Amino acid sequence: MDLHLATYFVAVIDHGGITKAAHALYISQPSLSQAIRTLERRLGVTLFDRGGRRLELTDAGRRVEVAARRILADVERAKLKVAAVRELRSGRVDIVTDAAFAIDPLVTMVRAFRERHDAVVVRVHAADGPSGVLAALRRGDAEIGVIDSDADHASLVSIPLGAQELVLAAPPGLLGDGVVTETGTVPRAAVRDLPLLVNLSDQATATLLADVIADDARNVVVDCAHSSAIWDLVDRGVGVSVVPRPVAAEQFSGAEIVGMAPPLLRNYGLVMRSGQPSPAAVAFVAVARRISGTPAPPADVVPEDATIPHDGAR
Numbered sequence: 001m002d003l004h005l006a007t008y009f010v011a012v013i014d015h016g017g018i019t020k021a022a023h024a025l026y027i028s029q030p031s032l033s034q035a036i037r038t039l040e041r042r043l044g045v046t047l048f049d050r051g052g053r054r055l056e057l058t059d060a061g062r063r064v065e066v067a068a069r070r071i072l073a074d075v076e077r078a079k080l081k082v083a084a085v086r087e088l089r090s091g092r093v094d095i096v097t098d099a100a101f102a103i104d105p106l107v108t109m110v111r112a113f114r115e116r117h118d119a120v121v122v123r124v125h126a127a128d129g130p131s132g133v134l135a136a137l138r139r140g141d142a143e144i145g146v147i148d149s150d151a152d153h154a155s156l157v158s159i160p161l162g163a164q165e166l167v168l169a170a171p172p173g174l175l176g177d178g179v180v181t182e183t184g185t186v187p188r189a190a191v192r193d194l195p196l197l198v199n200l201s202d203q204a205t206a207t208l209l210a211d212v213i214a215d216d217a218r219n220v221v222v223d224c225a226h227s228s229a230i231w232d233l234v235d236r237g238v239g240v241s242v243v244p245r246p247v248a249a250e251q252f253s254g255a256e257i258v259g260m261a262p263p264l265l266r267n268y269g270l271v272m273r274s275g276q277p278s279p280a281a282v283a284f285v286a287v288a289r290r291i292s293g294t295p296a297p298p299a300d301v302v303p304e305d306a307t308i309p310h311d312g313a314r
Helices: 003-015 017-023 031-043 059-088 105-117 129-139 201-213 227-236 247-250 280-292
Strands: 092-099 121-126 142-147 157-170 185-187 194-196 218-221 238-245 256-261 264-274
Touching: 003 017, 003 031, 003 059, 003 105, 017 031, 017 142, 059 280, 092 105, 092 129, 092 280, 105 121, 105 280, 121 185, 129 142, 129 201, 157 247, 157 280, 194 201, 194 227, 201 264, 227 238, 238 247, 247 256, 264 280
Parallel strands: 092 121, 092 142, 185 256, 194 218
Antiparallel strands: 142 264, 157 238, 157 256, 157 264
């Protein structure tokens, strides 16, 4: 049963005849009569008893009426759900990232997004390194990836956002005299003599840290993929960790937080498949750009007809 035929059929019932229904539907009476005959022909039944002065439903017509009203109600509910998603009164956005960005900057992004769009659910997927992030996007497990901007993602569209500064989080007294310079930093060369607690399972991270790791990796005393374990080991005085500055400030209350010279930076951004993103994804990109102070993304990421909620909107 076509949707417009169901609409016409119910209108004839509700208005008590073809003439009034045609007027309400803004179509001609012959067109509406033809539509009802088409519906009867497709269903193989007679819907109205046309013997009297007004149309009366046949037994078959009454059964079809139940189905037609159910169809129209289902369509209306679907429209309301779509509108709710479009207007960010409902819906979900799926984000994928790896351990390098799971706290900084993702926590800030999600918190800012939820403050503005508290009816939208954020689902975060974990991935093993940049390759895992890209694989999840290509499979359709997530719409947006938070990733190292220097990773190879040529098949996707990227939105650079900024850079993390990686700093040292050291137990009090471990750095010793002369390690920290007058500028309050530790030269990268000096880090090669410090006992490091790092995660080298991710090749991108291992490459980034190459300048602070000795040639034979003798200064890597713990290679661990679990961030919380590394944090606890730092607190227990086992060694020094290399973490984003915001993470160091929040997780290492008793540690000595020192930057490196030259600064060790890791660029990050968002990656998405090309095409029309969901309204929730568009809104997440807008929030991420706003808090990072970056310009608008290219049109192939967020098409011109996509609606980005105004900064003042909820």
